[in-house]
Amino acid sequence: MNANADLAVVFGAQGPLAECLSGFRPRPEQLAMAQDVAAALTHGSNLVVEAGTGTGKTLAYLLPALDSGLRIVISTGTKTLQDQLFHRDLPMISKAIGRPVDAQLLKGRSNYLCLYRLQRLVEVPDDVPADRMDDVEHLRQWADRTLSGDIAEITTLAEDSPLWPRVTSTVDNCLGSRCPVFDDCHVVAARHAAREAELVVVNHHLLMADLAMKEEGFGQLLPGADAIIVDEAHHFPDVAQSFFTNSLGSGQILDLVGDTRSEAVRGRGFDVPLQRMLDELRKAAADARLTLPDGLSNVPWDEAGDKFTAAFEALGESLDGLISELVTSEDPGPGLQRCRQRAVSMFAAYETIATSQDDIALRWIRLARRTFTANATPLDTASELRALLESSPSTWIFTSATLAVRDDFKHFVSRIGLPDVTARQIPSPFAFADIARLYLPQGLPPPNDPGF
Structure with missing residues (x-):
């Protein structure tokens, strides 16, 4: 297939897809989506496209993406689709277009x-x-x-x-x-290989980490990408929101304690003052968890109680004490230096969470069996996400089976913060109204009820 290939032929009954894919049937909806994607890639315009179940979204964006000659990053919401794209769909498409595809699967x-x-x-x-x-x-x-x-x-x-x-x-x-x-x-080798590939398959978490440049020293993928196609895009706003959330967890604290102890044993020696600070920090994390209820749930900050507030403050003080102890270390080596940097970052997160105002951020606590994570999530993340998306010169294409609310894309578009975007809704080729029925028994409890 060359740059001037007719998509109608490619997706037609006698086209290369029909030859390579057993049971392939032409679908007008799939062709329509492929043409929309091709137009967006050609003109460098942002696109949001909802395509119903059975459309064949993956092929509808992969074929025009590979035909465009552009460097493409594809992001998925789940590992299942990531593996399917790389191990099943791309080899099949490579056969259909008659050339190898230089693709890389990049993991976290x-x-x-x-x-x-x-x-x-x-x-x-x-x-x-x-x-x-x-x-x-x-x-x-x-x-x-x-x-x-x-x-x-x-x-x-x-x-x-x-x-x-x-x-x-x-x-x-x-x-x-x-x-x-x-x-x-x-990790460096994998990312260097990805930067040279014509197509890279990632997940939303890795895409956001790259977009927010939270992994310094490894070379970002996005500056070299001509287009980013976000599949399962209904997950993307929530993933993005998590990257703007300030978090501090007792699990992080315990990892820091263990790594600091290990680095000290290998490096400067494990002296008494450092051991005392690490023990205090470990105890402070455990004490804070004991003030919270058992079970797995999310707890609003104002329901955690005064005991947790005091214990969280003590945790911050212990963390600050560890920083002071590590600052006094002579010739700490890169391992202990990194532990100190981690402690400083954690203390910054602690201060943000402890001082966040209710009209700016939502504070809440995620509980696990033995640990907790305190969080402060900004109420408005769209403007921050918009700044990140606009900082990339790439074309953005978002697709999923569920993006519109009552045929309106305003909610999704407002969450990703992109005002200059074309929205397209493509119906499913399945006539659900004729072939399916939905039965809802009366008296069911709400989905969040334990008896559901």
Whole structure:
């Protein structure tokens, strides 16, 4: 297929898709969406397109995207669609258009082995249970063989193994360019490969992290992208909102305590003042959780009570004390330096949450069985998201089966903050009114009722 290919032929009964895809049937709705996407890519105009179930949205944007000659980033809301796009749809389309597609599947950093953290675990395995030492050895041997560092390659460790957080990195604990093994970093290698590809498949969380430039030192994807296609776009505003939320969790605190202790043992030595501060911080996090109810739920800030407010303040004081202790460290090394930076960032989040006004942000607490996360979510995130989207010169295309409310896109468009956008609604090829019935039993409790 060349740049002047007729989409009507491509999506027709005798076209390349029909030849390569068993059971393919031409759908006017799919062709209409493909033409809208092609026009948006050609003219560099932003597009919001709702296409009903059965339209075939994926092919409707992939074919014109690959035919455009532009560098494309595709973002999905779920890992399932991300894998389907890369492992099923793209190979099939490559066959249909008669050429290879230079595509990269880029995952979040927690999907890649961190060589530095593995090295640290091997050197100081004191807190690894004896029955896990064989797993550590398997990881070490695999690390010598793997080219990608994708943890999906290793099947000897369960997905929920407690070792994975110990040998993968987060934005908080990554040392970035100061890492001793930065040149061999699997995350860096994956992102460099993605920057050279004609098409990159990511998820909404990774897209927002890149857009907000929250991962410094790794090179952003978006400046080189001509167009970003956001599939499952109904999830995108909520994901974006989470990136503008200031959060501080007891799980973060405990990770910081563990990493600081480990770095101190390897570096300057684990002295008494530092140990005392870490113990105080760990206790403060545990005490704050004890003031909150059991169970898994979200609790409004004003329902948490005075005991939590006091405990949260004590947590902030302990965090500030740790920062002061780490500032006095002589020649701390990159690991302890990063721990200090993490503590400073956490304290900034603490101050924002503790002082947020109700007319500016919604404060709330997410409860887990043993941990909590305090949050302050801005009431207006559309303007911040708009600034980020407009800072990218790319064409933006948002698509999903559910974007309009009563055939009106105002709600979705206002949440993403893009005023200059063309909205298109394409009906499903399925005649639901004729082939389906919906039965609603009377007396059902509300969806949020425990008896639902």
